[in-house]
Amino acid sequence: MRRLLFYLISILLLSNVDGFAADRYWVGGDGSWNEPIHWSEQSGGKTGATVPTVNDNVYFDNNSFFESNQFVYIKKQAFCKNFNWDVSSFYAILKGKNNAKLKVAGSLFLNKEIQNEFFGDIEFSSNKKNNVIIADSLNSKIIFKGKGSWVLKSDLITTNDIVLKQGSLITNNNNIDCSEFNGSGNLARSLILGESSVIIDTWNFKNVDNLNFEAQQSSLIFKAKVDVKSLNITKLTYNKISNKSGSRAFAASFASTDGCHNANNGTITISVTSTGTAPYKYEWMSGGGSDDITLSDLSHTFVNLSPDNYFAAITDGSDTYLSQGLTISNPSAISITQVDSVNPTTAVSTDGEITVTTVSGGTPGYTYSIGGAYQASNNFTGLAQGDYPVSVKDDNDCEQTGPTIHLTGAGGVFSLDSVVTQVTSKGSTGSITIYTVNGNGTVYFSIDGGAHWEADNDGGDADASNGIYKYTNKDATAQYTVQVKDDDGTIVFDKNPVKFKGVLSITSVDVTDVSGCFGDSNGKIQIHYSGATGTPYFSINNGTTWQTDSVFNNLSASSFNIKVYDDNDTVTWASNPVVV
Secondary structure, three states: OHHHHHHHHHHHHHHOOOOOOOEEEEOOOOEEOOOHHHEEOOOOOOOOOOOOOOOOEEEEOOOOOOOOOOEEEEOOEEEEOOEEEOOOOOOOEEEEOOOOEEEEOOOEEEOOOOEEEEOOEEEEOOOOOOEEEEOOOEOOOEEEOOOOEEEEOOOEEEOOOEEEOOEEEEOOOOOEEOOEEEOOEOOOEEEEOOOOEEEEOEEEOOOEOOEEEEOOOOEEEEOOOOOHHHHOOOOOOOOEEEEOOOOOOOEEEEEEEOOOOOOOOEEEEEEEEEOOOOOEEEEEEEOOEEEEEEEOOOEEEEEEEOOEEEEEEEEOOOOOEEEEEEEEOOOOOOEEEEEEEEOOOEOOOOOEEEEEEEEEOOOOOOEEEOOOOOEOOOEEEEEOOEEEEEEEEOOOOOEEEEEEEEEOOEOOOOEEEEEEEEEEEOOOEEEEEEEEEOOOOOOEEEOEOOOOOEEOOOOOOOOEEOOEEEEEEEEOOOEEEOEEEEOOEEEEOOOOOEEOOOOOEEEEEEEEOOOOOOOOOOEEEEEEEEOOOOOOEEEOEOOOOOEOOOEEEEEOOOEEEOEEEOOOOEEEOOOOOEEO
């Protein structure tokens, strides 16, 4: 298989050669790279060809040597376009000391039979894409400094360092094993790791200017203790990181939840799945900060996390380190856009039905409620006439209220069934809808204690039919006395006065002044409110920044302007500014 791969690579190499490139074949057994007597223009051909340049492909094959342990020696520098070592008949040796350099302007192929005693640097400098590397037994520092790209067709293993100064290295799901992997710098470069394992002593990505780093499904494995500072977590995102030291039986799982829309209540849970050595240090890091805790517990959940890319990790008592990259997203708000209903057939029957037809946003995995317990089905059956407030929770337990559905059955005694209020314009105005059933003749409606009446078949200030009347553009801060009447008599609503729900107001503000020395920051403001619709947000800097917590801690002495907003309105504290 490897032989077939070599021929395929050779074809690729030839297609990646400039028009003026030449082929150079090593002949004559032992010798120094720079001796023309060992170079030929064809395999096993006559000697005397020029020593290879950066434009020439070099080949070492079964015609290059005539017995085992013969060698090619690179004393100082050797140049070539593509380097091909495919000697299988003899155990031939590539030699070179630490100060030697092999400069390859293309691809590199070393078969498994090579006796590699070359300890100098191997420097790749091609400007072409899709150069190929097959080399899994190196002693050299590997340096990438061209603008081109290199694709691994085997594991890349060296006892020395790998330095990515420029260009692209694509692992193609092959593994890397080296001393230090150094990708720090400012030239354009790219490292694409696929599903590879990268096994290292040290990792250096201090400067990530002009770097494209794609961890994908890779694992970064430190041979000893993990150096977290070298990871540059705030700028690079990893998949998994671990180390080879410590307990090999130790294993852990990592999971995150997104939380609710704009709520900063995401979570990260780290759990021990195969026991290591207690205690366990649980931690997370991101561009926005970090947190850690050391426990003997086999699981820990970090809460109230904002949307970001995170790096979660656990270290056991024997310094075994495991980690994984996680992302907490900000899901869109849950939206209930369609609710269908079927009225019960009579005023006393229980065959009504409500279906929450269309829901979007949040994290799918919805459950549904119409005023009672939540259920997985979006369909509710066996319902009597009445009001049913619709609400939905998503998979992260985020809740969104929807419309109140009124079911009415036919027949029975005239009754005032319900009164529904809804704020419609930023807390200042709203609507009042009155529902009656089984009216005899003309039904009339009043919201001022009977001083004025509206018929269900007149123009009014809203359409009315079937015993329903909707008042619009009413003062949402006022209260109303509801009555209805038909040809048989008058009914006074038993829950008068009617007030609007969801009218946001700031009821009070508590202030704790700074104590201690001048310049301390231990002041506190707590905002008390009522009537919020949806999630309320709070600000003490006149709306420049907002938070969902009504308590502001660690304040310095200053003046503050308080605002609160919800789904319907924005209100300002009448006694601004507040002084701490």
